[in-house]
Amino acid sequence: MTINLPLQAPSAAGLIWQVIRNGEAKTPAERDAVLADPGFGNHFTDHMVDICWSEKGGWHRPRVTPYGPISLDPAAAVLHYAQEIFEGMKAYRHADGSIHTFRPFENAARMQRSARRMALPELPSEIFIESLKQIIAVDADWVPSAPETSLYLRPFMFAKEAFLGVRPAKKVAYYVIASPAGAYFPGGVEPVNIWLSTDYARAGKGGTGAAKTGGNYASSLLPQAEAYEKGCQQVAFLDDAGNLEELGGMNIVLVKRDGTLVTPESPSILEGITRDSILQLATDRGHAVERRAISLDEWRSGAESGEIVGAFACGTAAVVVPIGRLLGTDFEIVHTGAEASELALSLRQELTDIQYGRVEDRHGWLTRLDA
Numbered sequence: 001m002t003i004n005l006p007l008q009a010p011s012a013a014g015l016i017w018q019v020i021r022n023g024e025a026k027t028p029a030e031r032d033a034v035l036a037d038p039g040f041g042n043h044f045t046d047h048m049v050d051i052c053w054s055e056k057g058g059w060h061r062p063r064v065t066p067y068g069p070i071s072l073d074p075a076a077a078v079l080h081y082a083q084e085i086f087e088g089m090k091a092y093r094h095a096d097g098s099i100h101t102f103r104p105f106e107n108a109a110r111m112q113r114s115a116r117r118m119a120l121p122e123l124p125s126e127i128f129i130e131s132l133k134q135i136i137a138v139d140a141d142w143v144p145s146a147p148e149t150s151l152y153l154r155p156f157m158f159a160k161e162a163f164l165g166v167r168p169a170k171k172v173a174y175y176v177i178a179s180p181a182g183a184y185f186p187g188g189v190e191p192v193n194i195w196l197s198t199d200y201a202r203a204g205k206g207g208t209g210a211a212k213t214g215g216n217y218a219s220s221l222l223p224q225a226e227a228y229e230k231g232c233q234q235v236a237f238l239d240d241a242g243n244l245e246e247l248g249g250m251n252i253v254l255v256k257r258d259g260t261l262v263t264p265e266s267p268s269i270l271e272g273i274t275r276d277s278i279l280q281l282a283t284d285r286g287h288a289v290e291r292r293a294i295s296l297d298e299w300r301s302g303a304e305s306g307e308i309v310g311a312f313a314c315g316t317a318a319v320v321v322p323i324g325r326l327l328g329t330d331f332e333i334v335h336t337g338a339e340a341s342e343l344a345l346s347l348r349q350e351l352t353d354i355q356y357g358r359v360e361d362r363h364g365w366l367t368r369l370d371a
């Protein structure tokens with residue numbers, strides 16, 4: 001992934017925003033009741049952003065409207081051919097009340113890569129950032145302030161043209177919705193057990209694995225259900241050659257005895273911004289980092305010999321989670337040593353300290369959304 005840190009303030013790219021306030025917005029008391037225990041993905045703020053795109057008019061009619069149902073023609077292409085992409089990020093409230101998000105230009109660039117793969121139009125980064133600022137401008141009070149809470153931001157784009165022929169849609173919609181999120185692990189971070197799916201794959205060579213698109217998630221649901229049946233919380237996938245890929249929605253990092261971190265490099269995995277940031281923090285601490293193909297056999301034999309002492313998963317929602325156990329049909333890897341999970345948790349702490357403004361943002365990763 002290329003890391004680009006634009007230093008100048010983003011411009012609104014000349015678009016004129018229309019803001020329609022929600023006349024039935026939650027009262028402060030109703031909102032506080034939600035923010036007291038938001039969970040994840042259950043509740044939504046009072047507003048949403050939407051921008052239209054058409055082949056003729058490009059990006060147009062950006063607006064903020066009351067949160068609510070979307071009206072779609074039953075022939076809308078997304079409902080038939082799944083031409084859809086999304087992003088996931090968080091807005092963090094700092095101690096001084098200001099609201100920041102983490103590396104949004106990376107999310108913007110990734111959404112452009114996803115768009116290219118799914119034959120959708122690329123939303124310019126300035127408009128992407130502006131859309132986040134617009135929703136925060138009306139829903140800032142929805143950013144919670146309790147420890148480890150945040151406002152989850154979900155930008156997404158889909159083909160809305162009503163046409164059953166198979167080709168890229170000429171009419172597309174981009175939205176941003178926002179959902180307050182509680183601490184992911186209120187009782188402290190617990191290691192997860194992972195089921196290794198061998199009957200199913202989430203992506204294939206030349207497929208859409210590197211795009212953040214709903215279809216990848218749809219194909220992970222059945223193996224995810226299988227994981228639950230096996231007593232595991234998450235499912236891990238391999239590629240055709242038996243190399244480790246990732247979980248349904250999180251990347252994987254292995255920890256070697258000498259402190260080296262090893263993570264899969266593959267054209268069919270989704271490159272996480274959390275993983276990239278964690279590996280940067282580890283590099284800053286002097287850890288060696290390897291991005292390369294990792295076979296399942298390497299993990300198995302390394303765990304047996306003591307060469308690999310643990311593993312963790314990472315992504316925006318849960319941040320970093322140690323992997324306690326990898327369960328396959330005819331084998332099991334159990335990581336019991338404290339070393340790797342202590343490293344994972346200390347990197348997690350450093351990352352969240354940056355996100356919540358508790359330590360210096362030395363890489364310039366934060367973008368303020370409320371100013």
Ligand SMILES: *Cc1c(COP(=O)(O)O)cnc(C)c1O
Pocket residue numbers: 088212246247248249250251270271272273274275314315316317
């Ligand atoms: C979003 C996502 C991740 C994690 O990406 P982050 O940028 O760290 O949130 C990992 N894998 C998949 C399949 C994803 O969709």
